[in-house]
Amino acid sequence: MKPIALITGASGLIGGYLVRSASRWVPDWDVRAVTRNEVDLTDRARVQRLWDRHRPDLVIHCAALSRTGLCEQDPAQARLINVEATRLLAGLARDVPFIFLSTDQVFDGAKGQYVETDAIHPLNVYGHTKAEAEQVVFENPAHAVVRIALTAGTSPTRDRSFVEDMVRSAAKGAKLTLFTDEFRCPMPAGALVRALWEFGVQRRPGLYHLGGHERLSRWEIGELVAARFPELRSSIRPGSVADYHGPPRPPDLSMRSEKIQALLSFPLPGFRQWLTENPSESGDLWDYPAAR
Ligand SMILES: NC(=O)c1ccc[n+]([C@@H]2O[C@H](COP(=O)([O-])OP(=O)(O)OC[C@H]3O[C@@H](n4cnc5c(N)ncnc54)[C@H](OP(=O)(O)O)[C@@H]3O)[C@@H](O)[C@H]2O)c1
DSSP: OOOEEEEESTTSHHHHHHHHHHHHHOTTSEEEEOOTTTOOTTOHHHHHHHHHHHOOSEEEEOOOOOOHHHHHHOHHHHHIIIIIHHHHHHHHTTTSOEEEEEEGGGSOSSSOSBOTTSOOOOOSHHHHHHHHHHHHHHTSTTOEEEEEOOEEOOOTTSOSSHHHHHHHHHHTTOOEEEETTOEEOOEEHHHHHHHHHHHHTTTOOEEEEEOOSOOEEHHHHHHHHHHHOGGGTTTEEEEOGGGOOSSOOOSBOOBOOHHHHTTOSSOOOOHHHHHHHOOOSSSOTTSOOTTO
16 A cells, blocks of 8 residues: 555645646655645644544645735734644644645845744744744654745646736736845745655655745846746836835845755756746646656
């Protein structure tokens, strides 16, 4: 019998890619995809039944309230999903490897190039709930936290990734101001889930950063995306955080990923490099072509 991997948030961006790519990266595993339709992870009794039904050998916990705006609007709901559902699942998974997907937004962005030993200081509700959930996960020394970066991909519902957000906004005629002085290490979802699978089956505990190899400004990211989505070209314009008025935004959330890189069979790509090496107009730009 194959070992069982349970993927929560399977109808979301990253959970979706994990499930779709499993036969390619972990053919020896049996993958069970959990969606909110099947089980609301804040419902203790249903989560217990889910656990008893699958008895997984590995959990990759992707389910979350991941939109920063929704977390600001409803901090209690954000905490329920991001912290309490994580506590419940991690408790049930006490004897098996558990991987919690956290975020670069646990940092305040003042420093950039963050490594795993840097102090955290979240600025928004989303970052606070993720930071709290990390501590919950660390209560079990066999469990792992992987902080991931801004991820480009095509979600099952076509409305989850930052690229999908840009395209939808542009279609409505909105002008998008992209900051030249706000930095991230964006990752294509295909490479992200390949790394997560390779890491996951090694059953390693602890804290890891997992971002793209290249630190880019929001404006540089936007220009690269617009080169492949021409409908964006007239909608994006450069701007500066200095001219922005609103809730605090972490300026530089770039992360260094050497610790997890040392465990992987392939180099984590830079965003520019990925787009250069994936010229194909067919298929999913953010995933590996089938033959590669
Ligand atoms: N995408 C990024 O750029 C990024 C960056 C850093 C960290 N992360 C983290 O990576 C993880 C995956 O992100 P993602 O982009 O795939 O997020 P996503 O697209 O928003 O997916 C989250 C999933 O969680 C599910 N969910 C929410 N509440 C639930 C509940 N009460 N019970 C069961 N399922 C529930 C959602 O179900 P519905 O489909 O029904 O809404 C959705 O499928 C998250 O922890 C996120 O915080 C993502």
